[in-house]
Amino acid sequence: MSDKSVVVIIGAGLAGLAAGVYAQMNGYRSHIFEHHSRPGGVAAAWRRGDYLIDGGIHFLMGHRPGQPLYDLYKELGAMDGGRFLDMPDYGRYFDEVSGRSITITADLDQLAANLRAISPADGRLIDELIAGVRAMQGAGTFDMSMGEPPELASRWGSVRLLWRMRRVLRYFTGRYARPVSDYAQRFQDPWLRRLVANLFLPEVPYWFVLMLLALLAERQMGLLEEGCPGFVHPIERRYRELGGQVTYNATVEEILVEDGRAAGVRLADGTQHRAEAVISAADGHTTIFKMLGGRYADEPTRARYRDWQLIKPTFMVSYGVARAFDREPHVSMFSLARPLKVGAHVVDMLVLRVFNYSAHFAPAGKTVIQASFDTDWDYWHALHADRPAYEAEKARLAAEVLERLEAHYPGLSTQVEVTDVATPYTTWRYTLNCRGAYMGWLPTSKQLMTSLPRTLPGLADFYMAGQWVVPGGGVPISLLSGRDAVRILCKRDGKPFVAR
Ligand SMILES: Cc1cc2nc3c(=O)[nH]c(=O)nc-3n(C[C@H](O)[C@H](O)[C@H](O)COP(=O)(O)OP(=O)(O)OC[C@H]3O[C@@H](n4cnc5c(N)ncnc54)[C@H](O)[C@@H]3O)c2cc1C
Incomplete structure (x- = not known):
């Protein structure tokens, strides 16, 4: 490839944008084609009157100087925008049945x-939990979840990572690798x-x-x-x-292949765009x-x-409130005394x-x-075929959720100025993510530990x-995956990867 070879990137979500930034830094001429009318993919926000409805990123990991992730954000220019505010706590949990509540603070003694105040009888397990969190602090566990793709992995890199994490390796096996819902069954309360x-x-x-609590x-x-x-x-x-270069409202329908090489893309409007390499940062299934x-x-792969x-996709209702x-x-998790019914499913936990x-x-x-709250793709997908029924269900749930919140914030219903509802279908419409899966694969132990290839045979x-x-x-690993795609490209072209 020549130094100025053209790279087409599909999708201007965070991964596609990151791929674009690093492609430019490394001397490629890149062009991003994005389905939606704006950048960000699922990291999306929209205006409703005087209110900004943010339907994406809640918290960012590694936002402080001195962390590798901070350097990544800086390389990408993300630090030139709004400030990052330290998260004071993880949030509050509230049980409507018993009236008990707890704040998950960053102060581990607190x-x-x-936790002990909730259930003194679970003291031993609480100590074990806190000890696990302390062990994870500073152990580089997050680096592990950002491991190298197979195309770049080296035995030496794996050994180095294992050595850095030797203190906490035991936490990645046995009962610690079981779903947290299994582990939680051991608590008495x-x-x-x-x-x-x-x-x-x-x-x-x-x-x-x-790991999350350690980062907190x-x-x-x-x-x-x-x-x-x-x-x-x-x-x-x-x-x-x-x-x-980036073009919005440009949906890629086909990746052109010639002689076993990706040679460009064809858009929904029929235009073709030639390239010497194609990076897809769009939904994997569609790609x-x-x-x-x-x-x-x-x-x-199949x-x-x-x-x-x-x-699981999400149902999200936002209220602009006077x-x-x-x-x-900044966040509360309510265990509902009166669950909501959505299709065949019962919703008993609301995140606010x-x-x-x-x-x-x-x-x-x-x-x-x-x-x-988590919801079911098939329900919303089927419902969408009947537009009035779909709109009626959105309105019903917006009203029912508000009624549940009224119990916590008396007078709330009369103060709502704007209501905005997004369903899994909304997620799909704007980002084409398979079945409205706004974060892709479910982070189970097996799936988290699998390093997926970035190329196809x-x-x-x-x-x-x-x-x-x-x-x-x-956010972090999606951005890194864009960076990695360009690292692999540079490796193929036999040139050093640069990040400036
Ligand atoms: C509500 C919510 C809360 C979240 N909270 C956090 C959090 O607190 N911390 C955190 O780290 N992460 C969080 N995430 C996850 C994080 O935002 C995502 O994992 C990350 O932004 C994914 O980026 P991506 O570029 O891989 O994918 P996407 O954002 O899905 O981008 C893919 C892009 O490709 C485009 N595209 C798809 N098909 C085509 C096509 N055929 N042609 C052209 N373009 C196409 C899409 O329109 C989209 O713009 C949250 C996500 C959501 C939705």
């Missing part, structure tokens, strides 16, 4: 005391069982929760002062400043089975797309984000609050990036 199982997703391994304790979790736009737009700006017609899917679990929520935590930590989301004295000059090649998704 956290232990809070029923609400504590529920709480521990839902510290993140019930399916994640126990070690994942220990190290103050390595930050909130975005300006929401997703304050993170996404500076990266897109950096990309353009480096000479990158492999539609854009490439399934011709380069080997058996492991098995993965057939058998692996996806993250009320200050000054002393409220309160955007009270920055003036960026609402005018003075007003606040955006946002409730969400039999197809040269083609690379993948984004959350469908880094199980569990999330």
